[in-house]
Amino acid sequence: MTPFPNSPLGSWLRFNVEKTEDGALYSIAPNDAHIGNPLIKALHGGIVSTFLELAGLHELRRTLGPDADGDAININVDYLKSVTLSPLFAKARIVKTGRRLIFIDCFAWQDDEASPAAKAACSFAISR
Amino acid sequence: MSLKNTDDRPPWAEMMTSFFSGGGHKLFTALQMEPNKVAKDEVSVFATIPGFFSFRTGDGSAHPGAYTIILDTVFGFSVFARIQQPKAIATINLKTDYLRSIEIGAKVICSAECHAINGNIARTRGEIFDYDGRPLASATGAFMIASGGPDFTSIEETPSI
Numbered sequence: 112m113t114p115f116p117n118s119p120l121g122s123w124l125r126f127n128v129e130k131t132e133d134g135a136l137y138s139i140a141p142n143d144a145h146i147g148n149p150l151i152k153a154l155h156g157g158i159v160s161t162f163l164e165l166a167g168l169h170e171l172r173r174t175l176g177p178d179a180d181g182d183a184i185n186i187n188v189d190y191l192k193s194v195t196l197s198p199l200f201a202k203a204r205i206v207k208t209g210r211r212l213i214f215i216d217c218f219a220w221q222d223d224e225a226s227p228a229a230k231a232a233c234s235f236a237i238s239r
Numbered sequence: 240m241s242l243k244n245t246d247d248r249p250p251w252a253e254m255m256t257s258f259f260s261g262g263g264h265k266l267f268t269a270l271q272m273e274p275n276k277v278a279k280d281e282v283s284v285f286a287t288i289p290g291f292f293s294f295r296t297g298d299g300s301a302h303p304g305a306y307t308i309i310l311d312t313v314f315g316f317s318v319f320a321r322i323q324q325p326k327a328i329a330t331i332n333l334k335t336d337y338l339r340s341i342e343i344g345a346k347v348i349c350s351a352e353c354h355a356i357n358g359n360i361a362r363t364r365g366e367i368f369d370y371d372g373r374p375l376a377s378a379t380g381a382f383m384i385a386s387g388g389p390d391f392t393s394i395e396e397t398p399s400i
Contacts, residue, residue, distance in 0.1 A: 118293060118294045118295070118296070119290060119291045119292070119293040119294070120291055120292055120293060120294040120302050120304075121294070122291070123291040143265055144265045144266060144269065145266065146264075146265065146266065147266065147311070147312075148327075149264065150327075155266055155308060155311065155312070156307070156311040156330040156333060157304065157305075157307040157308025157309070157310070157311040157312065157333075158266075158304075158308065160304055160307035160308075160311070160333060160335070161302060161304025161305070161307060161308065162304075164302075164303070164304055164307075165294070165302065165304065180295075182337075182340070183303050183337050184336070184337060185334065185335060185336045185337060186307070186334070186335050186337075187332070187333075187334040187335075188307075188332065188333045188334075189331070189332050190329065190330045190331055190332065190333075193329065
């Protein structure tokens with residue numbers, strides 16, 4: 112599996128993947144470089160979107176195997192509440208896998224998994 | 240590059256421009272974001288894709304999340320341009336279609352407008368192009384105006400990040 116956590120983007124976001132009983136737990140550790148609104152020190156919406164899509168792509172490879180890759184087609188992100196500069200966690204769920212396309216839903220939270228901060232629907236064209 | 244339509248610039252446009260200048264905002268500085276046009280019906284901003292968006296070994300392509308950072312930023316400023324007030328706003332939704340991948344270091348321009356406001360919900364749309372005019376991404380966004388946070392008139396009191 113391509114080690115996204117070791118890529119420049121993974122390092123910049125401090126992206127991490129932890130294997131869990133039911134799949135994978137993704138996380139980033141935001142800092143000042145990721146702030147969108149400096150008045151409330153909120154994480155930039157594009158950072159949240161990038162994280163969720165990266166989690167989705169990792170989930171694609173985790174599910175389809177290390178030789179699989181995905182080219183993102185689009186992403187639709189709903190921002191449910193402001194995200195602060197504390198660790199942000201995410202889980203991804205494969206909604207549908209076809210021969211050429213895969214649809215993945217991701218959601219993110221900070222303090223409480225039951226109180227999500229953002230959710231995203233991602234679609235990828237599968238390449239091998 | 241100099242800002243176009245200086246005759247049309249509203250007073251609050253200085254606040255917006257200050258966001259991108261002087262290196263006070265780390266993320267905008269990293270993307271070398273520079274306003275090109277600030278008008279009620281359009282905001283456009285130049286940007287350069289930084290190296291830390293590399294995510295595939297042996298591949299010079301940038302992760303498309305870079306597009307969403309640029310779009311969310313320019314959309315937000317298009318809302319300020321439309322309402323002509325530096326009120327607190329929050330992104331509710333961002334839908335982005337990726338049309339073409341891009342290399343690290345590429346220079347792009349993002350053009351956006353806030354085309355509708357209903358109550359306290361603003362709608363935005365925009366695109367990113369490369370310098371050859373090829374479309375890279377298109378997006379729509381929804382923002383809440385007066386989202387409850389401090390408005391941007393207090394920006395001068397805020398330390399640089």
